[in-house]
Amino acid sequence: MSSPAPTRRRTTPPEPGPIRPFHLPDLEGDRLDSGLEVRSMARSELPLVSVCLVVDAGETTVLPERAGLAVLTGDSLSGGTAKRSGAELAEALEGLGTSLRVSTGWNATTLSVTCVAERLDPTLELLAEVVRSPTFPESEVDRVRRQRLAAIRQRQMDPGHLASDELDRTIYPPEHPCHRPLSGQPESLEAMDRSQPAAFVEARYRPDGAGFVVVGDLAADDVLGWARDRFAGWEGSAAPRPELPPVVLPDPRPVVLVHREGAVQSEIRIGHPGPARGSEMENALEVGNAVLGGAFTSRLNLNLREEHGFTYGVRSRFERRRRGGTFSISTAVETGATARALEEAMGEFRRFVAEGPTTDEVEQARDYLAGIFPLRMETAPQLAAGLAEILIFDLPDDYHHRYRDRVRAVSPEGVRDAVQATLDPERAPIVVVGDADALERELEALELGPVEVRRPDDVGVGP
Amino acid sequence: MLSIDFERHELDNGLTVVLAPDPSTPVVAVNLWYGVGSRDERPGKTGFAHLFEHMMFQGSAHVPKGRHFEMVERAGGSVNATTWFDRTNYFQTLPSHHLDLALWLESDRMGWMLDAMTQEKLDNQRAVVRNERQQRYDNQPYGDWDERVQALVFPEDHPYRHTVIGSMEDLAEATLDDITSFFETYYRPNNTVLTLAGDVEPAQALRKVEEYFGEIPRGADPPPVPGRLDPGAVIGSTVREQVRAQVPLPRVYVASRIPPLTHDDFYVADVATSVLSDGRASRLYRRLVREEALAKDVVSYAFPLVTGRSFMTSWVTGYPESEPAELESALLRELEALSDVTDQEVNRAVALSETRLLRQVERLATRADMLSMFQQIFGDPGRLNTEVDRLRAVTPDDVRDFAAATLGAQNRAILTYLPEEEAE
Secondary structure, eight states: OOOOOOOGGGGSOOOOOOOOOOOOOOOEEEEOTTSOEEEEEEOOSSSEEEEEEEESOOGGGSOGGGTTHHHHHHHHGGGBBSSOBHHHHHHHHHHTTOOOEEEEOSSOEEEEEEEEGGGHHHHHHHHHHHHHOBOOOHHHHHHHHHHHHHHHHHHHHSHHHHHHHHHHHHHSOTTSGGGSOTTOOHHHHHTOOTHHHHHHHHHHOOSBTOEEEEEESSOTTHHHHHHHHHTTTOOOBOOOOOOOOOOOOOSSOOEEEEEOTTOSEEEEEEEEEEOOTTOTTHHHHHHHHIIIIISTTSHHHIIIIIITOOEEEEEEEEEEOSSOEEEEEEEEEEGGGHHHHHHHHHHHHHHHHHHOOOHHHHHHHHHHHHHHHHHHTOSHHHHHHHHHHHHHTTOOTTTTTTHHHHHHTOOHHHHHHHHHHHOOTTTOOEEEEEOHHHHHHHHHHTTSSOEEEEOHHHHTOOO | OOOOOOEEEEOTTSOEEEEEEOTTSSEEEEEEEESOOGGGOOTTOTTHHHHHHHHTTSOBTTBOTTHHHHHHHHTTOEEEEEEOSSOEEEEEEEEGGGHHHHHHHHHHHHHHSGGGOOHHHHHHHHHHHHHHHIIIIITSTTTTHHHHHHHHHSOTTSTTSSOSSOOHHHHHTOOHHHHHHHHHHHOOGGGEEEEEEESOOHHHHHHHHHHHHTTSOOOOOOOOOSSOSOOOSSOSEEEEEEEEESOSSOEEEEEEEEOOTTSTHHHHHHHHHHHHHSSTTSHIIIIIIIISOOOSEEEEEEOOOOSSOEEEEEEEEOOTTOOHHHHHHHHHHHHHGGGGOOHHHHHHHHHHHHHHHHHHHHSHHHHHHHHHHHHHHHSOTTHHHHHHHHHHTOOHHHHHHHHHHHSSTTEEEEEEEEEOOOOO
16 A cells, blocks of 8 residues: 555645634632632533632641641541541542542642532532541541551652652752652651641641632632631631741762662652742743753653653653742663763753753744643633632732733743753752662763762662 | 533545534644554564554654654644554644644644654664653553553453553564554554544534545555454453562452443443442442551552453552451452442442543543544444433442452452562
């Protein structure tokens, strides 16, 4: 069989048709007397509603000796309420076809549910009950703690997670919360009982500092009334957040090599501190990141994957927190290609910071980011998470509505300047998780910095 | 509750076209289901369907290597593809004024892919796939569980005996001739469903599809799936494998052959897995995780496969000190206890599935993919709108009968992972 003779129109890409502009739904915002911020968006294509309740109870608000307390609290929150056991609560929610997800990050704890619109009232009632009257039964807290301890063990034996955790440990000083994994460490978790989550909720799950977000098939003017009714009597302010210590990178730049016996691949991380969410440079850095490693057609992926076949993929990203953030390059490569892949990645990183992106690359990245924005804000849960971000990071209410304008205003010089002001490839710590016996000498030969080999005992890994 | 509008057409060359207009946002999802997957691979050629999927992004007669991703990203779209047992899907979601671009790219590789194949591209993507396998299977705790479970559940000559990723030894032998013959055998318009969901005007969209795809010639019907497709309803006994590996926690998998997606009983299997592990009121969570605190986590899943038989897997992850035998007997006990499943449990499973389905179709990309699936497998995209009715028709008696016939000792593959001995 031979290919059909192509018609003339096939030889060049087609021109786009007329643009139909995309509009986010309008956002309604208000604040209750208790301090609870309320945001909503109405849309009615499908009979679904997504609700988020965010509280100022992220992991950066806990003391070092209590590492993991915010996560443990979030995980055991649905262990029981004043009215119901944990099992009864699950029955009630899931009988409505929904489930409560509590996710705790560095910045906040978010309770989210998505339900069929006609079941919103009873769902909200249960959500309010959970946040207002959690009882933290001892058996539930103990179980959740055991699960977290087991999960730490799982993270330590998963090379990708292990590499990411080691990178944070290398970038952040020991007194900084981000030095340790989000969900804590065995020592801190083992010392906890049910009294700590209860006290943590008392101190931090407060309406002044919290936000309530509703998106979906609803009449927007109801939302404020619901919030008043459901959260009546919920009062008080979240305790002040502790100050975070400054981040000073180790000098000279360390190359941490974590030994994993017989590993067929190496997990590579290159990292650097970065700016907080909502910084002036945010969009320039986002465009820059798309060029360097944030998109499939980024420089890093085209080099390491499409040109050299070292990896299934490589990505870079900025994780932006309320205070500060982390830039990282991540990939997994064949053991035999580790040194060459690291050299290529560092080469791209250095060249990008030194020279900045080309005009064409910036145009492509801007069009990509502005174009996929509707896909990032497509569903009720995505929109609800977007509004929750506004509250968590104290962003202006039109933050998402103006996102594409900000991205389109980014220039190549703006990217170069922001990148140079933010990232120093010669100081960026490097972590490799792989077979140290095969890699140590090769990594030393790259002369990127002193190679520090960590054997499983040093990182608390099992066998 | 669900009423997704759609229309269906067939071009002269056999390409089935599903159009599901929804103008609420100026975005369109373009989704193709090729009726070929790992099930179609011959012995010695495993992993081929997936390698081929990678090659489809390496350019075609009028699209240089790397430009497919670049052009879609430049247009503000996202693009990818996946290979599965029974099909290979390709999809992009992009601003609707770039619909032509997606149709041009997809039709160029459907019609003119071979013109652009080179040994260099093949070698490059073979290395990428080797890394994919290492990352997902070889360097990942429990990463090879499906490979082991499939080999226990299906006999040597069944197409689900091997995984989608396949054998790297087989891939090492792949040649450009293999690529050519695979393309000519399976990548034909008459073996394909194209779905457009979102901001499209149906008559205009159909005209465009005709313009871009109409000139691609129909191919011969693809050959039958190789192997013995129906190996029997049950494995015939309880088969076991125990693996000592670099895993953090003991884990026990119990897998069984079940009826295929196309059989009414598949919905019963789906409800059964949901009763077992969907949510915290589910049986495995409530009893093994919460009440008895034996398990750290639990999962139960029925694979939606169509070729002869499918399989269902449940697993229980223990704690460091857990006895695998205890995990196993607790899981088996719960599978057997499905005989007393209640109305309330079935209703809850259906309610959770209903919400999940709404959430899935909220994403245009998923909506398009589901429409392609229902067309490709059932010949009727409209099944998407009535899917919940079929779940709702499942009764506790159905679940009890299913469990008795399907989850007993005559039909179990039990795979146990044990952490390697602690080095003292």
